[in-house]
Amino acid sequence: MGSITLKNVTKSFDDVEVIPQVNIEIRDGEFVVFVGPSGCGKSTLLRIIAGLEDVTSGVVEINNQDATTLPPADRSLAMVFQSYALYPHMSVRKNIAFPLRMAKIDKVEQDKRIETVAKVLNLTDYLERRPAQLSGGQRQRVAIGRAIVREPSAFLFDEPLSNLDAALRVEMRLEISELHKKLGTTMIYVTHDQIEAMTMADKIVVLQAGVIEQIGSPMELYDKPCNKFVAGFIGSPKMNFLEGSEADKYNAHTIGVRPEHISISKTKGQLVGTVGVVEHLGSDTYLHVSCENSNEQMIVRADANNGFKYGDKIHLTLDIKNIHRFNNHGVCIYETP
Amino acid sequence: MRAISNNRKALNTAIALTLGLFMSFPIIWILILSFKSELDAIGNPLQVLLSSWTLDSFSTVQGRSDYLKHFSNSVIISLGSTFLALLVAIPSAWAMAFVPGKQTKNILMWMLSTKMLPPVGVLIPIYLLFRDYGLLDTRVGLVIILTLINLPIIIWMLYTYFKEIPVDILEAARMDGAGLKQEILYVLTPMAIPGIASTLILNIILAWNEAFWTINLTASNAAPLTAFIASYSSPEGLFYAKLSAASIMAIAPILIMGWFSQKQLVRGLTFGAVK
Amino acid sequence: MMSPSVLLLLGWMLVPLTMTIYFSFLRYNLLNPGTESFTGWTNYYYFVTDPSFTDALVNTISIFGGVLFITTIGGIAFSLLLDQPMWKSGLIRMLVIAPFFVMPTVSALVWKNMFMNPVNGFFGQIASFLGLQPFDFFGQAPLLSVIWIISWQWLPFATLILLTALQSLDREQLEASEMDGANSFSRFIFIILPHLARPITVAILIQTIFLLSIFAEILVTTNGGPGTATTNLTYLIYVQSLLQFDVGAGSAGGVIAIILANIVAIFLMRMIGKNLE
Numbered sequence: 001m002g003s004i005t006l007k008n009v010t011k012s013f014d015d016v017e018v019i020p021q022v023n024i025e026i027r028d029g030e031f032v033v034f035v036g037p038s039g040c041g042k043s044t045l046l047r048i049i050a051g052l053e054d055v056t057s058g059v060v061e062i063n064n065q066d067a068t069t070l071p072p073a074d075r076s077l078a079m080v081f082q083s084y085a086l087y088p089h090m091s092v093r094k095n096i097a098f099p100l101r102m103a104k105i106d107k108v109e110q111d112k113r114i115e116t117v118a119k120v121l122n123l124t125d126y127l128e129r130r131p132a133q134l135s136g137g138q139r140q141r142v143a144i145g146r147a148i149v150r151e152p153s154a155f156l157f158d159e160p161l162s163n164l165d166a167a168l169r170v171e172m173r174l175e176i177s178e179l180h181k182k183l184g185t186t187m188i189y190v191t192h193d194q195i196e197a198m199t200m201a202d203k204i205v206v207l208q209a210g211v212i213e214q215i216g217s218p219m220e221l222y223d224k225p226c227n228k229f230v231a232g233f234i235g236s237p238k239m240n241f242l243e244g245s246e247a248d249k250y251n252a253h254t255i256g257v258r259p260e261h262i263s264i265s266k267t268k269g270q271l272v273g274t275v276g277v278v279e280h281l282g283s284d285t286y287l288h289v290s291c292e293n294s295n296e297q298m299i300v301r302a303d304a305n306n307g308f309k310y311g312d313k314i315h316l317t318l319d320i321k322n323i324h325r326f327n328n329h330g331v332c333i334y335e336t337p
Numbered sequence: 338m339r340a341i342s343n344n345r346k347a348l349n350t351a352i353a354l355t356l357g358l359f360m361s362f363p364i365i366w367i368l369i370l371s372f373k374s375e376l377d378a379i380g381n382p383l384q385v386l387l388s389s390w391t392l393d394s395f396s397t398v399q400g401r402s403d404y405l406k407h408f409s410n411s412v413i414i415s416l417g418s419t420f421l422a423l424l425v426a427i428p429s430a431w432a433m434a435f436v437p438g439k440q441t442k443n444i445l446m447w448m449l450s451t452k453m454l455p456p457v458g459v460l461i462p463i464y465l466l467f468r469d470y471g472l473l474d475t476r477v478g479l480v481i482i483l484t485l486i487n488l489p490i491i492i493w494m495l496y497t498y499f500k501e502i503p504v505d506i507l508e509a510a511r512m513d514g515a516g517l518k519q520e521i522l523y524v525l526t527p528m529a530i531p532g533i534a535s536t537l538i539l540n541i542i543l544a545w546n547e548a549f550w551t552i553n554l555t556a557s558n559a560a561p562l563t564a565f566i567a568s569y570s571s572p573e574g575l576f577y578a579k580l581s582a583a584s585i586m587a588i589a590p591i592l593i594m595g596w597f598s599q600k601q602l603v604r605g606l607t608f609g610a611v612k
Numbered sequence: 613m614m615s616p617s618v619l620l621l622l623g624w625m626l627v628p629l630t631m632t633i634y635f636s637f638l639r640y641n642l643l644n645p646g647t648e649s650f651t652g653w654t655n656y657y658y659f660v661t662d663p664s665f666t667d668a669l670v671n672t673i674s675i676f677g678g679v680l681f682i683t684t685i686g687g688i689a690f691s692l693l694l695d696q697p698m699w700k701s702g703l704i705r706m707l708v709i710a711p712f713f714v715m716p717t718v719s720a721l722v723w724k725n726m727f728m729n730p731v732n733g734f735f736g737q738i739a740s741f742l743g744l745q746p747f748d749f750f751g752q753a754p755l756l757s758v759i760w761i762i763s764w765q766w767l768p769f770a771t772l773i774l775l776t777a778l779q780s781l782d783r784e785q786l787e788a789s790e791m792d793g794a795n796s797f798s799r800f801i802f803i804i805l806p807h808l809a810r811p812i813t814v815a816i817l818i819q820t821i822f823l824l825s826i827f828a829e830i831l832v833t834t835n836g837g838p839g840t841a842t843t844n845l846t847y848l849i850y851v852q853s854l855l856q857f858d859v860g861a862g863s864a865g866g867v868i869a870i871i872l873a874n875i876v877a878i879f880l881m882r883m884i885g886k887n888l889e
Binding site: 341346347349350352353354356357361363364366367370379380381382425426428431432433444448449450451453454456457458459460461462463464465466484485488489492542545546548549552553563566567577581584588591594595596599600602 | 614616635732776884
């Protein structure tokens, strides 16, 4: 019902090619996240799926039908915008009713759907208010409500949580995930925040400069990133990269180790370094270590009561099972079994 | 925010109020004079203030049938040129704001530049054209001229207001299934109404106060208040109270509109060069 | 959708303009219709060499200078004051702005008769009361009187523009400079004034364009007199066109006025263009 496929889609603005060519398959009911740094083309791809942008070449299929030239209104998709894009001159009720009005659904059915959606999203008390009288989180919910009420084939989210404060963001992340479980509708979600991607997605599409770097489930991308970009993008704090003599030991141009895969000791280990800044998060501590044979600082995760402080000497050992090897093009080298 | 002492505020208010009264004094003074009899109006200021109030001057002025005619001329040409200008300007500004082409910016700048043409540069041709086509001393002729000279400002103001409408709200309407007509009718227009209203008010003010073409292209039939008041310039003896009454009635509508449109004035008259 | 307005303005630009240019090369007087003849640059020559042209030019520039001086200094002062915290700021602002909304003919007549008339005018009455000789404004200082009337009308305009600009000044910049040890005067010179430089320029340019065409105030107060003491370029052309019916000379004058206005317009368009980005 909600399957979407992009076949050989390219996109150029005037003479600038922003998306060289992508192929993406999204199955009905999946929660897919497009993630990547600013300017990577994720919003453009979303807008192409929505019909708000044309493709320069390629095919967009929705439910196995060619939708490449269909206007947005005919694609049976709903979009939640980063700025919520609520109609300022209409009440919450009228905002949510608008798509139903456009679809010429009769008034009784309209009211029924609005009541249901309002209950699901806790908006019943705010139905007569105007957007200007709502908080950021409430406006978010109205935007989502307006999308749900259409019962679309798929939901499109364009960085919906960017304008919320940190606490609200965590709350809304959960709400959206729960919504997905409840409705089972396909959701395509765009964000630059890899934490949102990891926690919410069934499938993640990592983009850089219009090119798909890797597609996979969150854990796939975490355990087996296929290149340095994905390895460094997924996982917080960032993976540590070592080149030179250390990398040579493992037969690679560069090796990568995540902060959580390094063990520490006061006395012995693979590498020696000096502790710099110590970040206490409460449950964990992150030590920034300057190693003797590397220009970069390494980040190492440790327990809260590890006992190290600024200026201490420290020995590090890398977990052999979790070392990622990269060749000189940044592509991951896997052991041949 | 640091607390500003009440004393400081009081001082500021006093100075500013004095300034305001100083600037508006002529208006306040003729307001007073308009309620006096002609004889009282030429006394010294103290006498003026102490003399009795009367509505005679107002009724005399209004009793002159030609005053009412000129007042209605002003109304007609202000509203007429505003209506005509909006009719032409709204589609134009819409296209420039929402479907801009490569030349849109240049066209907009060119339009603004036509406002900078000194009217006296085309006085003769316009006069002759109006004469030959029977437009001299007609309200229609004035409406046409006023529309043309204010059109650039109207288009400009509407353009800036349209550009302020967030594009994603219009896109949301498209996603919600609205076609172009519905998008314009249900979403764009309601959001543009405040901007259109402000532009409307500004144009009425500009048309009402225009004092070059309205004087030079009219004689007695179509003369609006600007020209009519100008005819008082030849001294007819003592006429302060009546002139005051006529002036107050002529400027009152605009003062009221001006109260509501200060921000729009800056936007319109500086062509957006000042934020 | 743009075409109606583009066509209208194009017509408005081209048709009268070409006619003016055409007429400027003719010897054509409306009182002798049918005797038009081509005379080349004669009209321009006589227009420019006529002593009243020099007077008109000087007067026009004096009006610019006088009005711009008053409105710029006054505008800065007024806007700084109105930017201060006070009560009833809306009402006070309206009182300061009101003169701009008064139609030029009314304001000119009110000043000339009710205030500047040496016998019955407000100032004259006060002077007599104090035992002083009333000053005959329009008799003894006609150009200055005209300049004052125009300034009274345009001062609010400059004030409004500068006030708007002041209110867009980032408060944090001022606070930072205070932390850096600047006193009120320094803050004015080093932060506020530079911020106002652009709006002041815009205000001056726009006023220049409108001031070139000052007409009604002169018509109702002095009719350009005594002699040519208050005749500006616009009034001079008006006299030749509609009073003397000398189409040729009036058109030549018109072309000159357009050229002068264009020079100012070029600067203004550049500033607007920058903002359109």
